[in-house]
Amino acid sequence: MQIDIISLFPEYFAPLDVSLLGRARAQGLATIDVHDLRTWTSDPRRTVDGVPFGGGPGMVLRPEPWGAALDALLARATGDPPCLLVPTPSGQPFTQSLARDLATEPWLVFACGRYEGIDARVVEDAATLMPVTEVSVGDYVLAGGEVATLVMLEAITRLLPGVVGNPASIAEDSFSVGGGGALVEGPVYTRPAVWRGRAVPEVLRSGDHAAIARWKREQAERRTAERRPDLLTGKLPPTFPGVAQ
Ligand code: 6GU
Numbered sequence: 645m646q647i648d649i650i651s652l653f654p655e656y657f658a659p660l661d662v663s664l665l666g667r668a669r670a671q672g673l674a675t676i677d678v679h680d681l682r683t684w685t686s687d688p689r690r691t692v693d694g695v696p697f698g699g700g701p702g703m704v705l706r707p708e709p710w711g712a713a714l715d716a717l718l719a720r721a722t723g724d725p726p727c728l729l730v731p732t733p734s735g736q737p738f739t740q741s742l743a744r745d746l747a748t749e750p751w752l753v754f755a756c757g758r759y760e761g762i763d764a765r766v767v768e769d770a771a772t773l774m775p776v777t778e779v780s781v782g783d784y785v786l787a788g789g790e791v792a793t794l795v796m797l798e799a800i801t802r803l804l805p806g807v808v809g810n811p812a813s814i815a816e817d818s819f820s821v822g823g824g825g826a827l828v829e830g831p832v833y834t835r836p837a838v839w840r841g842r843a844v845p846e847v848l849r850s851g852d853h854a855a856i857a858r859w860k861r862e863q864a865e866r867r868t869a870e871r872r873p874d875l876l877t878g879k880l881p882p883t884f885p886g887v888a889q
Contacts, residue, residue, distance in 0.1 A: 645749070645804060647676045648726070649793060650713050651756040652692060654678045656790035665798060668807045676797075681705075684712035693759055702760040710755065710766040717753055718773060725774035726751035729796065730767055731789030735778035738796055740819035740826070742779070746796075747803035754796070756789035819875075828872055830863025 649657060657678045660669065668674045682690045686708070693703040718725055727749045736742075746752060753774075755762065770776050781792040802808050814820070818828040833844040847859045868875050 645674045645747075645801070646726070646751045647674060647754070647797065647801075648717055648752075649676065649678045649754045649756065650681055650710070650717075651678065651754075651788075651790055651793075652681050652758050653756075653788070653790055654680050657794070659794060660797070664807060665801050668801055668804065671806070673804050673806050674801050679713065679717075681709050681713060684709040684716065686712075696760060700760070704760050705757055705762045705766075707763040707766045707769075710762060711769065714753070714755075714766075714770055714773070721751075724751075726753045728753045728755060728770050728774050728776045729793075730755045730757070730762070730776065730778045731781065731792035731796070732757065732761060732778050733780050733783075733785050735780040738779045738781050738792075738799070740799070740817070742777075743796070743799040744803060746800045752800070754789070754793045756793055758788040826875055827864040827868040828875070830860055830867050 651657070657676075660666065660676055660678075665674070669676055681692055685691060692705055692709055694706050696702070696704045714728070727746070729746075729752060731754065755766070767776055767778065779792075779796065781795045786792055803814060808814055816829065819826045833848060837844050837849065845859070847855050850856070
């Protein structure tokens with residue numbers, strides 16, 4: 645998979661060299677190129693932002709550097725254009741299901757905004773040239789798209805063939821559909837069998853694989869009902885546990 649990232653802060657992406665993703669890159673399973681948006685400025689001050697038309701707080705990223713950056717990446721295309729992802733709190737929710745879809749794409753481009761966002765014409769214009777998805781990683785506001793991009797890249801690249809050593813660990817992930825619905829995973833245990841007077845559930849040490857599978861399924865269902873009833877009903881309960889309303 646080819647991944648290009650356009651950002652004002654390329655240094656944000658140092659973690660891409662670490663751990664699972666670092667190994668995937670080193671093995672050539674994913675090629676990640678980080679580009680500085682200022683490469684595509686044309687004034688001596690390398691200006692990327694401007695005051696918002698219509699007033700309002702903060703600054704907006706001007707369209708010209710983005711247009712030039714996306715044109716430069718598109719010029720590298722030999723076949724289909726890339727899939728453009730634009731992180732923004734107003735985007736469609738990033739989910740495991742979207743991660744699975746994106747993991748099948750050969751080429752992704754992430755456009756990381758900062759400040760109050762990117763001039764809206766950039767996405768409009770890009771959508772005439774390539775598929776574009778605006779995505780949000782949750783209902784909170786980050787200072788820019790960089791950390792959101794790291795989140796999405798970690799979720800996507802661990803699904804690429806060969807990145808995670810044991811494919812079963814992906815099949816059993818939270819939000820994977822196993823027997824009729826997305827659930828969060830239940831608790832896990834390792835040695836010692838008793839720690840500070842707390843014993844590991846007996847069934848896990850029984851060697852009865854069918855009983856263990858049933859128990860894991862029950863635990864996942866119970867935890868999902870307690871913590872994430874929205875996953876079962878498709879909507880949040882009137883009082884979401886632990887959240888003041
Ligand atoms: Cl994708 N970007 C920013 N800036 N803030 C966010 C977000 C993305 N998702 C949630 N908050």
